[in-house]
Amino acid sequence: MPSPTTDLVRTYLKEIGRYPLLTPDQEITNARLVQQMMAIEEQRLSLALQLNRQPTDLELATSLGQNVAELQSVIQQGQKAKQKMVTANLRLVVSVAKKYQNHNLEFLDLIQEGTLGLQKGVEKFDPNKGYKLSTYTYWWIRQEITRAIAEKSRTIRLPTYLTEILNKIKKVQRESFEKLGRHATVTEIAEELN
Template sequence: MPNPTTDLVHSYLKEIGRYPLLTPEQEITNARALQQMMAIEEQRSNLALQLNREPTARELATSLGQSEAEVQSIIQQGQKAKEKMVTANLRLVVSVAKKYQNHNLEFLDLIQEGALGLQKGIEKFDPNRGYKLSTYVYWWIKQSITRAIGEKSRTIRLPIHINEKLNKIRRVQQQLSQSLGRTPVVAEIAKSLNVLPNQIREYLQVSRAPVSLLMRVGDERETELADILPMDGISLDEQIALELLHQDLSKLLALLNP
């Protein structure tokens, strides 16, 4: 009998194969359009804090010194740009996910986690730094997948009711991420679930149970989990920048020492 999961994977691979890759120029153009949209969303969040409610379209536009039509146009262009950047790099997600099979997570789950990391990486991507989009988001995809593996392989098993709450939080987080076009803050997740922000923080804190940092991951089991988790006192964005700088320096040294 055919395997339903295998059929789903084949269908998914066929679907993402239809999306064209972006040229470097298209990556930059789309990234800048996305940055403009995210700047508006950041202003929306700041204004909501000031007003203690969601701002109207007119209030948002006025605070930006633009017309409502201009703001709406920038948001629509940003959403389209993000969609193009995501779909053009889904094959990279599959490529990374293949390296982490057989870790108590289904292949489709690995792809889903990698896609979430891809979205975060795209939101953080700065075209002015000179990195290729695929080079940059690779690290976000990898980090998202390995974190999911770590959570699945926790040495402390959480009670069922805690896991149910966490699953609900993650579902809402994904829904908000898609509707907002960015990663939601704790207050937004709490509002959707009709609970206090502190309750969300407590559940998320509980979910960070210890894992074995000596656990080996990757297709060849060549890497320990500790080697790819974010370093203390440094953001993942900074860690990625350091890694890319290290790669650039290594290439330069190779040219200087033939």
Template sequence: MQTRTVTEAERAPAAPVQAMAADHPEGLMEEPDEPPEPRGRPETGPSSDLFRQYLREIGRIPLLTAADEVELARCVEAGLFAEERLARTPDPDTRLAVDLDRLVVMGRTAKRRLIEANLRLVVSVAKRYVGRGLTMLDLVQEGNLGLIRAVEKFDYARGYKFSTYATWWIRQAMSRALADQARTIRVPVHVVELINRVVRVQRRMLQERGYEPTPEEVAAHLDLTPERVGEILRLAQEPISLHAPVGEEEDVSLGDLIEDGDAASPVESAAFLLLRQHLEAVLSTLGERERKVVQLRYGLVDGRPRTLEEIGRIFGVTRERIRQIESKTLGRLRDHASADQLRGYLD
């Protein structure tokens, strides 16, 4: 069983041991005899097979007694101290250096035993976080980093059971990973913690009062401004993919049911089609050059209106000549028999 290096575990934030018991009343957490299977939808494929093998392997590791934990913790502490002293020892061949090196090896061995004996505790804690955005494998990996940190920080002299102390670090590592990785749009960890506080107060007030509390009421409980609470609640909303299936058959996506505000309505589409037909009928009564000038000037062909200069270059005449043709042609269109019908589309 391999473990991550100490430097990787340094990512977890420090927490005072004294505050742990008060902040986490669940207290003592006994290790299960057998590592529990994760809840939720069963995973399939090579990853799930490897995870089941991992559960079988850690299930064969013997548990530790309280005395074993204290003894191993002593060795870990001595090994860490010896490692620091050894780094400052100038001559590695002295008797002191040899003794320190032996303590370092013993400390690392004890650390490995303490970690491996509590791997099933990580799996047990990870069950509580399944379905929140990370897979069971990811949760266990992050929890193992928290376990490593707990082994390094554990103070056996305070009298706490190791599993009680380690549970806090494991949960902390998983919570941080969920805040960093689980959301589609990453939100800073401190903002995620504030979101959780606002949502908890909102739910509690809903249960107590029987109605959805306003941002002002939530803000009064948290000593925040209503504007800040409203902003936090907007950040709490998770984005939904437009390709998400809808219905039991899952043959319709969410995007199929959302109205396109820029699309024309059926009535507008029909009116535009009739307008185009009438306009083409009117333009067909003009000469080819006059019709082309009007079409280019008002973008009736490709939707891009041309300037008098551009049209003049196309026909090889001056812009003034194009202006005269346009003016004369528009005058004829105003007197056309269908002019009043075309004006009706503009009303």
């Protein structure tokens, strides 16, 4: 009998499979809407710092040379576009998360962390640079998953920078063993890491 977690994963995979992938043109159109929304959010933060409080929609719209209805329309379109881009790329999150199974985090937790990375990547994606969304967001997904593993998978939590150093050391050890046919000395590892 399958475990409840297996059933949840199966159900989740079935659900995300229902969302169609975006065409390159849809990707660009949606990304531009998200960029417009993010520009408004940046202006909101800037204005909040100036005012020492959250600006009203009227203050924000005025600072952008828009009326409140236009502002709300751009934000709403940006949110819908972001949602489309995220749901269309959830399969990528699962694909990346599969590579990090067996790192003391549940598969669904890896997917959840990867989805946070996908959302960040969608917010920062610039279609004018010529990259596909999946190529760009892959890094963000991987970054969030590895950060979560570093922070949550150990009984004693090490700072992320130490975990990154340990991972680099392991990588150098593995590459040195493949290259030299033996384990590298501490000096050789130190030289490789600078």
